[in-house]
Amino acid sequence: MLGKDNFTNAEVWKQSNRIRYDISKIIELEDVDFLDNNSELLCLQFFNLDFSENLLDELLKHREKVIFKYLNLEVKKLSILQDWCEKHNYDLKIADVWDAPQLFLNQDLKSYIKNKCSLLKKDYIKFEKDKSLQYKLYDGTSLDLWVSVLEIDKNSWKGQKLCDMKSLDREDLQYVFYLIKEPQNSSLMVAFKGNEPMAYSLWFKADNDIWYAAKWGASYSGRQVSAGIKVLLNHINYIADRQGKNLELDFWGRRNQFYDMLKNTDVKRCHLEIRRHDDK
Helix, strand or coil, rough: CCCCCCCHHCCCCCHHHHHCHHHHEEEECCCCEEEEEECEEEEEECCCCCCHHHHHHHHHHCCCCEEEEEECCCCCHHHHHHHHHHHHHHHEEEEEEEEEEEEEEECHHHHCCCCCCHHHHHHHHHHHHHHCCCCCCCCCCCCCCHHHHHHHHHHHHHHHHCCCCCCCCCHHHHHHHHHHHHHHHHEEEEECCCEEEEEEEECCCCCCCEEEEEEEEEEEHHHHCHHHHHHHHHHHHHHHHHCCCCCECCCCCCCCHHHHHCCCEEEEEEEEEEEECCCC
16 A cells, blocks of 8 residues: 555554554554544555555444545545545545645755745855854764754744644654664754754655655744754755755645745645544
């Protein structure tokens, strides 16, 4: 159901599901993990999924509703789902759909930004002039930088709203093991001012060249100096330079002004639900 080019199908990602959540609540169908959440199943893998009739039949044997998040909205696959739902008297609801921003570079970032909006150009000039921030990369051994990420997350609006990684069903466990076990497919950069961690950018990929911006954040102090913007720009420069000025980056998230300013393409992405026809 999932290809090898999808990092959420990696074995370490699936193992992390079982560490993050109650292992007795994980249901594996074909090669996809679902979280048993009372009357519904929540898919724990994203982006490119193939919906076989066998899988769909099995899903609805377990619960009345199945939720998929961050799926690429492909016309052919959506048609398969619609046909199956009509045939078996289920409802298909697209809960949300948006244009997920992507950045495909084949030149250096500075040259690319010269042709973008004035606000983005101003942000890049501020990034270049700021010598107060130091950028550190995860080296594949010490977890000091990950501790800094959690500190940034907690000392931000996410921490105040209890949607930081530790508060979201230990989301930190989902990411830290991929970072440790897949160093060649991970990249973590943290911005510091002195000894204070200010902002971070975390990317993952599978065994291909498409990176996904998995997490991005800044502390309250970091926001005051636009450290989040600056660490992301520095991260893009770093990876693009390593890859000969070529970069394919999917921002994963949605409705972010800075992502939209940076992007030069996008992909239709959605959250959707399948549920029994009488489950209103």
